[in-house]
Amino acid sequence: MPAPSSYDYAVIRLVPSVERGECINVGVILYCRTRRFLGVLTQLDSQRVLTLAPDIDLDAIREHLDTLMLISSGDPAVGSLSQLSQPERFHWLVSPRSTIIQISPVHSGLCTDPEAALQHLLKTMVPVTSAQAISSRSEYR
Numbered sequence: 001m002p003a004p005s006s007y008d009y010a011v012i013r014l015v016p017s018v019e020r021g022e023c024i025n026v027g028v029i030l031y032c033r034t035r036r037f038l039g040v041l042t043q044l045d046s047q048r049v050l051t052l053a054p055d056i057d058l059d060a061i062r063e064h065l066d067t068l069m070l071i072s073s074g075d076p077a078v079g080s081l082s083q084l085s086q087p088e089r090f091h092w093l094v095s096p097r098s099t100i101i102q103i104s105p106v107h108s109g110l111c112t113d114p115e116a117a118l119q120h121l122l123k124t125m126v127p128v129t130s131a132q133a134i135s136s137r138s139e140y141r
Contacts, residue, residue: 004110007032007117010094011104011125012042012068014061016053018098024048025126027065029072029103030118031090037114038086040072040093041122048129064101068093 012027027042042065046058067078071089074082081092094103111117 002112004112005032005034005114006108006110007037007114008090008094008106008108009117009121010106011121012040012065013102013104014044014049015100015102016049016056018100022052023102024052026061026101027068028118028121028125029068029090029093030114030121031087032111032114032117033087035114036086038072038090039114039118040069041118041126042069043122043126043128045128061100068101 007030009028009030011025012029013023014026015021015023024045026044027040029038029040031038044058044062044065049056049058049061070078071081071093074084074086074089076082081089084092094106097103109117
């Protein structure tokens with residue numbers, strides 16, 4: 001069995017009304033330097049979101065989440081961000097922001113399989129209550 005590697009992760013939060021401060025967890029970011037793994041998984045529970053913010057533009061939210069995944073994978077569609085190194089992209093992804101999509105503080109853990117850890121974090125941190133949840137994933141090795 002391989003030795004465990006440390007990883008850093010953060011939760012992606014949707015904050016429909018920054019003034020009210022209510023949030024819904026919609027994804028996770030995981031970076032494992034020693035395994036050269038940077039991954040993002042998202043899961044948007046439309047029913048929960050619309051209950052909290054009935055007038056929100058779900059397509060715009062999905063576009064924002066998709067952009068985070070493109071950045072994590074180094075996709076050229078995101079322009080100069082794709083040319084950053086993996087650690088630089090992780091730090092860009094988890095930098096504090098005061099927009100509708102916010103990132104939790106960064107936490108650490110140990111794993112032997114970063115992909116499995118990312119899947120576990122999504123299940124643990126992003127509860128889904130409706131059958132209409134849309135999942136997306138991105139990873140870069």
